[in-house]
Amino acid sequence: MQIFEGVVSDRGSKYAVSGNPCTSVEEAKKLIKQLCRKKKFAKATHHSWAFVGQEGPVKNDDGETGAGMVIVRMLEREKLKDHLIIVTRWYGGKHLGGDRFRHIQTAVNYYMDHGI
Template sequence: MKILDNIISDRGSKYSVSGAPVNSPEDAKAFIKTLCKNKKFAKATHNTWAVLLDDGPLKNDDGESGAGMVIVRMLERENLRGHLICVTRWFGGKHLGGDRFRHVQDAVRVYLDDLN
């Protein structure tokens, strides 16, 4: 599991991104469970994630409506299969509107760039 912590900060909200290879929905659930054993991530407002599996994409917005699909689209563009990416947000008290999607994209890009 790779975790890139505190990569984006905006109006009090903080973002991290993490990921790892997974081969099944069970692996994806195990990844999130392991991530949330860290109290910092368990207390996060959102742990939004996605992975492309042989059966198709699997995603979870975790309350950040639409963010999982943003990750799916980026994984599809990169043709990165079997690798879950999770963007974590700690809400800072001010709504970010559409900027939250830009931050999800930026976080995923940081992770993808770090993979290469």
């Protein structure tokens, strides 16, 4: 799994992005569990993720409402299938409002530019 930390920082919140080839929900859950074995990632507030498989898009917001769909749309736009992208957020104590979606996009774009 490729992991990029410190991709975005805003008002105390910090973002990382990770990814790996993936073809099923079970495989996605195993990869997230593997990521959370790292102590730093185990303490994260959210691990929003998505991939587009043979059956269509699969996503999980992990409490960051709408985040999974942002990732799905970006994957579909790039026609990237069978590849899991996880955007991790450590909440910094201040609500980011709509800026959080921009940060998720920045993280996914970073992964697309550096991880694939």
